[in-house]
Amino acid sequence: MPYIEHDPTNSHTFKTHLLKSKRILALCGAGLSASSGLATFRGAGGLWRTHDAMSLATPQAFVKDPSLVWQFYSARRQAAFSAKPNAAHLALAALSVKNKDFITVTQNVDGLSPRAGHPPEQLYPVHGALSTVKCTSVFCSYTEYNNFKMALTPALGPTRAPADADTQPANIPLNELPFCPKCKIGMMRPGVVWFNETLPNDLLEGIDEWIDQGPIDLCLVIGTTGKVWPAAGYIEICKEKGARVAVINMEINDDPHLGGVNNADWLFKGDCAQILPDILQPIIGSMEEVRELLGDMDKFPATTTSGGPVTDINNATTGEETVERTGEGTGYY
Template sequence: MKHIVLLTGAGMSAESGIKTFRDADGLWEGHDVMEVATPEGFASNPALVLDFYNQRRKQLFEVEPNQAHFDLAALEKDYQVSIITQNVDDLHERAGSTNVIHLHGELLKVRSTGNHNKIKEWKTDLVLGDTCEAGYQLRPHIVWFGEDVPMIEKAATICETADILVIIGTSMQVYPAASLMHNITKNTPIYFIDPKPNIGSSDNITVIKLPATQGVTQLISLIKA
């Protein structure tokens, strides 16, 4: 059974109504990312940061997986499928995908500020005073700028076993996630799905210049041809 590895980013969830990470002006939902997506921002104004992610979490319950999410989940009938996502939503899982790695954390989880391995499910608002069993404030289980990406080594190992690599809705500009496409073996077919691709087709790269829902439909027809 062929192993398809998918690297997904903000464009994967955009058609579900989740905004991409940053708008053209560099703001995320009206906030400077340095205020809401760095350890320094959290230390400076933890209440602001907690409220920011509370709003993102609420939004997640207002959206549904789009057809591309469901189509990727359906691939598991005929292929070994591994999804490595930069997204912090749970739309891949809700669509039925069973092997998903979140490089940048998950909105529906929180962790202790005293022990990053103390992680728990969390679906309601997180406020100052919410603590772990040891008394440390809980924080969003999100990888902020300047923090290590704990799942990157596992993701790299998975990419090494790919028979097909698919990149959907990410410019592959954010490191270390962007380095993953270099972990595949030479001549592995790559499919790049994005309405505004920043790379061109080559011997082993097929660019599909479409949004995720249309692009995944075309992908499936190509790999099953």
């Protein structure tokens, strides 16, 4: 634990600084959703039916065994869509409403932050979303957003899951897995960023633009190991821009290499859903006031789509039947 002149668990000094802070960045990880019943990816939930969850989150795993990967992600979708936003999600959403110069960079794909009412223009889900699915064909760019179906195909329904958590998943035939409804050729894949894939440029550019606008007063590191790059780099960047750092995590004393600890001005160990509403109270008010501010935001938005099969412009016709090129495909991965 770093040397800190004041008590790092003193919420009074934090709240005093919070009230003076104008530009705030929060970096969030799986611990934010722990109280919603979602296991952390690397923690106790690191195994899924005897498989290492991290080994299933790769393009190579999807190519090798799409049945296994889709069953894993279907289970994650069902868990996320059944969960409810907790008080930590609500507290951050309220802070966003109260402070338009506050942004949240989240590594979570569960979609609980937007369901809590977090303004989308202040939320950067850099690892994608489980509710997004997209075609893998290089000749198609079809994508579905806000797809909250519990089962994308009958074979991926909850009733097909093994009763015993240690039982190996069934080998689902390829024709029973999700395929693109537009091109009819490419298999659909989860719209999350897998290991060995790059983060979305538009989101990274948006974060960089916000960072470049001026000094940063406060960085909140919430429920994340702070070890996954480039997201982890935002802690140091905020520090260089003048920010003081508060780490909120269950594992502060258990992991000496926890991201942000070496830069921390405050260390709050415990459940994010209990700590965040308390330390942000000077700005967001009580949880009763937060719920009144946000209203009933936990509604699933309608599904939207974009893209489709890439049209050969050499075969395009003229007049009313002209077909426009919809853009390059997303690539097999």
